[in-house]
Amino acid sequence: MKKGRGRTSRIRRRKLSKSFESRGVNESYKPEFIQLRKWLKDRKFEDTNLIPASFPGTGRGLMSKTSLREGQVIISLPESCLLTTDTVIRSYLGAYVAKWRPPLSPLLALCTFLVAEKHAGDRSPWKPYLEILPKAYTCPVCLEPEVVNLLPQPLKAKAREQRIRVQEFFTSSRDFFSSLQPLFSEAVEGIFSYSALLWAWCTVNTRAVYVKRGQRQCFSAEPDTCALAPYLDLLNHSPGVQVKAAFNEETRCYEIRTGSSCRRHEEVFICYGPHDNQRLLLEYGFVAARNPHACxxxxxxxxxxxxxxxxxxxxxxxxxxxxxxxxxxxxxxxxxxxxxxxxxxxxxxxxxxxxxxxxxxxxxxxxxxxxxxxxxxxTTVYPMGAALLVAAAVGSILLKPVQGDCRPTAPATRGACQKRRLSGAAPGWPNRNPPRDEVCVHVEVGQAVPQNASMWHFWGLRSCWGPARHPVRATHGRVHRCWQVKEAWLMGQPANSLPCPGAQTGLSSVGSKYFRCSIFAADVFAITNWARGNFAIKKKRR
Ligand SMILES: C[S@@+](CC[C@H](N)C(=O)[O-])C[C@H]1O[C@@H](n2cnc3c(N)ncnc32)[C@H](O)[C@@H]1O
Known part of the structure; x- marks a missing residue:
């Protein structure tokens, strides 16, 4: 046997590529993190365990400086660093909040503070924190309606509800914003715009931790449980980890204790809750791979x-x-x-x-x-499961990193699990085949979306089972769970009528963050697992 082609070498290569894929790039040298560290130090917080880093799969997060033991407190953020409704009441906005009737919701108080401080720019004492907050968010509430339209029906309905809720939140807050005019030289309409409030709402929704506070007269009856926790809020989510996180009344710090050990230079995760991918996308703007709650x-x-x-x-x-x-x-x-x-x-x-x-x-x-x-x-439940299985697999071919440009990479070399015969060319797509009225997608059921594959979306089109045609190939040297290749014909839509995300919708403005619009990208695993037990889906041996 040739050197390096045996099982052991394959396993070794796989391990190496896995560790390479999950390795983070230290970002602590960046000016914004240097400023933040100084700001935190002034507030009596110094981190010994973690450093900001960028990770290939999850984006920006925190990496362990040393190995972490199970049960160890990994971060203990003093109360003085937390941004809560107390912060708002103590600020120049406090008097306006306290006298407003009917009383403001705690959420509106936090959002108003964020918008006002962001507007203050260099004058804001919270500037180092505001500087590291995302400029834009990927939750469906921030997406263009054409993009929301492409989501699967149940998610689309929730996304629309969410948008209406946020719009109402804005409309019902405008009188309060007008009352703040004496504090600003510019017109408040320009400062407290819909987009500014949406940004603040997403900031609270995607980053706040739970800290319960008693009800106060100056606020409405909604629970006052959200606190922004600078730096700590750089921790990403993994459905598989267990941590204990709470405000410690004795130390007056918000503490996170690991539930499992973590090796040096690995990404440290917390768990945002037992959320399925629809919920993760709606509330946090991402989906988690290998999510046990996926459905x-x-x-x-x-x-x-x-x-x-x-x-x-x-x-x-x-x-x-x-x-x-x-x-x-x-x-x-x-x-x-x-x-x-x-x-x-x-x-x-x-x-x-x-x-x-x-x-x-x-x-x-x-x-x-x-x-x-x-x-x-x-006879109902199994065909339905089968159909959903295909739909989910097709759905996994979705929007991917929208990094400035969303044109596809060559399907044959990148993302070998999706071979496309494209008829006509969608804007920005290569016209590789003679025009036809049909798009044919070959899907490997059970395969994760490759990291660097450019994605297209196919929601709402008809799909059906088909025989295996193409052999399964691993992508990026990684062996995925591969079952039989299924084929789905997405009929009746000329390819050039399918929207190309980003190019048409301006989605690329969401920045350099990985964005998977598909909640099914990971959910496909859930349904294949179930289907494996119920259908004779042949596991393909490599
Ligand atoms: C509390 S923040 C975590 C820090 C964030 N990554 C950052 O750079 O500011 C939550 C946001 O991080 C991202 N995120 C968290 N966990 C993730 C994961 N497992 N994969 C991808 N993105 C994730 C999502 O955009 C989410 O809204």
Whole structure:
């Protein structure tokens, strides 16, 4: 055997490339971090364990300086560094907040403070912190409507709700902003604009830690639990880690204690909560790979599509589901359909006579033992899972780093897991094939989105199963979980009508951050795992 081609060398190479991929680049020398360190030191905080760094998979985060033991306090940020509603009340805004009626929400107080301090620029005592905050965010609320339109239906609905909430937040705050005019020489409309408030809202939403404070008369009844924690808020999320994080009343510091050990020069993570990728994208603007909470949301259209179209009771059943609030948040996860989805399907699969004699005494959609497995439940749930599996795999081919330019890299050399036959060229895309009215995407089910593949999105188009055509190839020397290659035809859309993210939408303005619009990028693992147990999906041996 040739040197370096054996199993051991392969494993060694894989380990090496893995450690290379997760290695961070020290950023502590950057002027903004030097300023921040000085600012923190003035407030009695000095970090001995962590340094800011940039990581290939997760972007900016914190890296361990030394190895960290399980149970060790990795960061202990004094109260004087926290930005809370107390900070606002103590500031020049305090008197205005205190006298405003009806009382302001704690969230609005924090957002107002952030916008005002950002506007103050060099005059702000919080400048070193404000300087390291992202200039733009990738949560759906910040996306152009055309981009939101491309999201899968359940996420699209949530993204729109979120946008409406933030718009209402802005509209209802304008009178208060006007009351602040005496504090500024410029017109407050220019300072407290929608985009400024949106930036502040995203800052609080994506970065605040939980610190409970008692209710105060100057604030409305909404819980006052958000605090911005400079520097500590550089910690990224991993669904797999366990940490203990809380404000310590004795030391008067916000402390984070690791739940597991961490090697020197590795990225240190915390866990933002047991969130699925839809929630992560909505609230934080990213999705997590290998997320154990990943799931695929099933919309009403998909539900109905896999049930017999001849069911005369369908409208009645849908209205029962709506009454019980069972039409939303139906998911497929690692273990298959969630309890809510299964309950919904059980009801939808009842035959007319079964529905007629079904009694639901506690109004909680419970079924007696004889109705637990309606006849067509299995024949509904598995094809639906299969269809979602393909949809999820196709969905994983999505927006990727929008780093200034979103033109694709050559599919054959980069991101070998997606081979595209593109008909016509979308703006900025190479016209490699004669025009056709069909886009054909070859998807390796279960494969992660390659780091440097340029992504395109295909939401809302029809997909179907197809036979394996192309052999599976690993990308970037990494062996992914590869099952059979599936093929999905996305019909009826001339390729040049598919939007090219960034070029048309201005998405590239979100900056150099990796942006995966697809919540399915990681969710595909969840559904394939379930499907593996339920379908004979051949695991392809390399
Ligand atoms: C509390 S901040 C963490 C620090 C942040 N990376 C920064 O540079 O300021 C939360 C934001 O970090 C990003 N983030 C956190 N965990 C991530 C992860 N596992 N992968 C990608 N981005 C992540 C998301 O943009 C999220 O909104």
């Amino acid at each position: 695929v949301y099933v919309s009403q259209d998909i539900l109905v599509k896999y049930l017999p179209s001849t069911d005369k009771q369908m409208n009645k059943k849908i209205s029962i589901l709506k009454d019980h609030d069972f039409i939303e948040n139906l998911t497929f996860g690692w273990d298959g359909p969630s309890w809510r989805l299964l309950t919904t399907l059980k009801l939808l699969c009842l035959e007319a006579e079964e529905l007629a004699c079904w009694q639901d005494p506690d109004e909680a959609l419970t079924f007696p033992p004889e109705l637990q497995e309606p006849r067509n439940l299995q």
